[in-house]
Amino acid sequence: MFSPNFFRIFAAVNIQPIAYFHSPLTSKFGIPRQSGLAKGLSGHIVFTPEYRREEAVRGLDGFDFLWLIWEFSLTTDPSPVGRGALTVRPPRLGGNERVGVFASRSPFRPNRLGLSCVRLDRVQLTQDQGPVIHVLGADLMDGTPIYDIKPYVAYADAHPQARSGFVDQHDWQPLRVEVPDDIARLFSADHYRALCEVLAQDPRPRYHDNPTRVYGMPFAGRDVKFRVADGIVRVVGLE
16 A cells, blocks of 8 residues: 555656757658668767766767657647547558557657667767767657666567567558759768658658648758659758
8 A cells, every 4th residue: 555655755756858869850840750760860969967977878888779768849739648538640550540549659648758769879078068979860859858868788678579569560661762963962971861761751741642742841951842752752952
């Protein structure tokens, strides 16, 4: 039996960000729907001042992957979950079929918490920001608050034979990406590679299928304009 004091303590728990994520993706539109899909997409983690100490990351460079626990900080619009409904419409099911919120990775969640597994690129020790963690393949937008970082350990975290529910029955293949040379050369090699990986995942809502519509996606300080038709993403402009 729990004491009344236990519940008073539990109710007082208040988590605060320990760090913020920085990425070339500055809008929700275009964020990969899962971590690891755009493997070359770089980002870095900057700690808040109280955690900018080298001992906080001692031993971290011995791991290849990290778990990030973060907040869907821009998911502030009223959602079915916020109004008491407990079903969502996953993109993998075309955005039309509903499943339980806890059988999905939808951003519309009771506590708006996200969980991502990212590749550790390097830990950089800086004078003004302390240890900065560089990662690859994150599905976080620029400015995302991070609440915890944990190392990925293969013996406990890897389950290669595990079932994946409805995901197993709805396979999806990346699209082909075509970028004109005059636009491609405006990006660094790393940013160009990451841009192609992000576009190949088809940033559009799954229920959109208008081959003439032009979409805009902020990336690395530019607005990338593109169309999608016949399984090909064609970049048509840049602002």
